[in-house]
Amino acid sequence: MKLGSFESVHIGAPCLLEALFRKESNCPQRLEIKPWKAYRDYRDEAYGLMILEGKDWQRVRSAFQQKLMKPSEVMKLDRKINQVLADFIERMGTVTDANGRIEDLYCELNKWSFETICLVLYDKRFGLLQKEVDEEALNFIKAIKTMMSTFGKMMVTPVELHKSLNTKTWQDHTDAWDHIFKTAKVYIDKRLSTHSANPADDFLCDIYHSNDLSRKELYAATAELQVGGVETTVLMINSQVLGSNEEYFDDGKQFKPERWLQGRNSINPFAHVPFGIGKRMCIGRRLAELQLQLALCWILKEFRIVPTDLDPVEMNHSGILVPSREMPVAFIRR
Numbered sequence: 001m002k003l004g005s006f007e008s009v010h011i012g013a014p015c016l017l018e019a020l021f022r023k024e025s026n027c028p029q030r031l032e033i034k035p036w037k038a039y040r041d042y043r044d045e046a047y048g049l050m051i052l053e054g055k056d057w058q059r060v061r062s063a064f065q066q067k068l069m070k071p072s073e074v075m076k077l078d079r080k081i082n083q084v085l086a087d088f089i090e091r092m093g094t095v096t097d098a099n100g101r102i103e104d105l106y107c108e109l110n111k112w113s114f115e116t117i118c119l120v121l122y123d124k125r126f127g128l129l130q131k132e133v134d135e136e137a138l139n140f141i142k143a144i145k146t147m148m149s150t151f152g153k154m155m156v157t158p159v160e161l162h163k164s165l166n167t168k169t170w171q172d173h174t175d176a177w178d179h180i181f182k183t184a185k186v187y188i189d190k191r192l193s194t195h196s197a198n199p200a201d202d203f204l205c206d207i208y209h210s211n212d213l214s215r216k217e218l219y220a221a222t223a224e225l226q227v228g229g230v231e232t233t234v235l236m237i238n239s240q241v242l243g244s245n246e247e248y249f250d251d252g253k254q255f256k257p258e259r260w261l262q263g264r265n266s267i268n269p270f271a272h273v274p275f276g277i278g279k280r281m282c283i284g285r286r287l288a289e290l291q292l293q294l295a296l297c298w299i300l301k302e303f304r305i306v307p308t309d310l311d312p313v314e315m316n317h318s319g320i321l322v323p324s325r326e327m328p329v330a331f332i333r334r
Contacts, residue, residue, distance in 0.1 A: 008031075010241075012241035012242060012245075013242075013245075014242060014245070014248060014268050014270035014271040015270075017242070017270045017273070017277070018270040021270075021277055021278040024278050024279060026058070026279070027053065027054050027055065027057060027058050027279075028278060028279055028280050029053055030050070030051070030053070030280055032051075033050060033051050033151070033155070034154065034155070034159045035150070035151040035154040035155065035159045035173060036050065036051050036151065036177075037051055038154075038159045038160075038163055039173065039174060039177045040220070042163070042174065043174075043177070043178070043181070045181060045216060045219070045220055046214065046216035046217045046219065046220040047220060048060070048217075048220035048221045048223065048224035049061055049064070049221055049224060049283060050224050059211075059212060059213075060213065060217055060221055061283065062211070063207055063210075063211035063212075063213050063221075064207060064221060064225075064283055065283065066207075067203060067206070067207055068283050068284060068286060068287060069283060069285070069286055070286075071286060074286040074287055074290055075290070077120055077287065077290065078290065078294065080116070080119045080120055081116055081120075081290060081291055081294050082294060082298075083119065084112065084115045084116045084119060084125075084129070085112075085294060085295055085298045086298075087115075087129040087130070088108075088112045088115075088129055088295075088298070089298050089299065089302055090129075091108070091129045091130075092108075092299075092302075092303070092331060093302075093333070094131075095108060096330075096331055099308075099330055100303075100306070100330030100331045100332045100333075101308065101330050102331065104326075105326065105327055105329070106322075106323075106326070106327075110141055110230050111128040111129060111133075111137075111141070112128075112129065112295075113229050113230055113291070114126070114128060114137060114140070114141055114229060114230050115128050115129055115137075116229065116291055117225065117226055117228075117229025117230075117287075118137075118187075118226070118229075120203060120287065121187070121203060121204060121222060121225065121226065122187040122188075122190075122191060122204070123191070123202070123203070124187060136183075139179065140179065140180070140183055140226075141230055143175075143176040143177075143179040143180050144176070144180065144227050144230045145230075146172055146173075146175075146176040147173060147176035147177055147180065147227070150169045150170075150172050150173035150176065151173060153169050154169060154170070154173065180223050180226070180227065181219060181223055183226075184219055184222050184223040184226060185219055188204060188215075188218060188219060188222055191204050191205055192204070192205055192208065192215075204218070204222065225283075225284060228282070228284050229284070239273060239274060239321065240315050240321060242270075242271050242272065242273065243271070243272055243274075245271060248267070248268050248271040249267075249271070275288070299331070301334075302333065302334060303331040303332060303333060303334060304331070304332045304334060305329055305330075305331060305332075306329065306330050306332055307328055307329060307330075308328040308329060308330050309328045310328075311328065313325060313327065313328065
């Protein structure tokens with residue numbers, strides 16, 4: 001596919017995806033995210049896991065991997081995840097209308113996810129699930145959405161041109177990242193100061209003091225984790241095509257959640273890759289899966305999820321895959 005100056009090859013067959021990842025190196029390269037690099041260079045900030053390459057990527061990845069990819073470590077976070085979910089379920093009861101509809105379900109899910117990742121990273125609640133919503137957290141979510149939309153534009157038109165002309169797209173992108181980094185720095189510095197005597201007691205402090213990381217690298221990697229807690233970036237793997245391939249999924253275009261109750265070995269692992277695959281698989285995968293599994297337990301215990309119409313929901317690509325309209329679901333109290 002060619003969009004402006006950006007050319008890409010999209011893989012839509014599990015066999016090709018498997019062949020590619022069987023050959024990957026110890027430090028595989030990722031798609032170059034030029035707008036993110038341009039911002040880091042402009043503000044003299046470090047690169048995070050999304051844009052680092054080679055030995056530096058491996059070093060920073062290893063620093064976070066023990067805490068985020070080891071199942072026994074991730075399971076220790078269940079108390080914090082459940083704490084946020086308890087508030088989320090209570091909020092669902094107040095924002096659903098008489099028919100069980102939530103006006104902006106996507107926004108509510110963003111709030112839940114943001115609260116969770118912030119509690120994990122900073123041991124702080126922002127109050128997004130309360131009646132009086134914290135303006136700081138809403139502005140952070142807004143900054144992430146602005147950053148994602150502007151980065152998409154600069155992936156298909158030269159970022160150097162936007163920067164040299166100081167276009168509104170570049171200004172908005174820079175302002176959004178400024179806000180994201182400012183927030184991350186404030187709370188990281190606070191954690192490092194509070195737990196300087198016993199760093200092992202804190203999630204981020206333990207990572208920082210147990211590994212060869214600069215503070216700038218900690219800022220960058222954590223900011224990207226926080227971004228990933230609200231929105232998730234995608235590789236040039238056509239996950240939508242892979243996930244609806246009739247060769248690997250019967251009635252692939254139909255909503256049949258029971259297909260995931262089949263035996264673990266019955267689904268080709270290269271046909272379902274929402275977190276990527278291989279050595280550069282999303283480092284937040286284990287945390288995200290635990291969040292989703294616990295959320296389903298809480299929601300299904302309290303509500304029946306029912307469709308409100310049977311019209312198809314298409315997918316739009318806006319830096320990430322998003323539904324083309326509000327999800328046609330309602331939550332009916334059991």
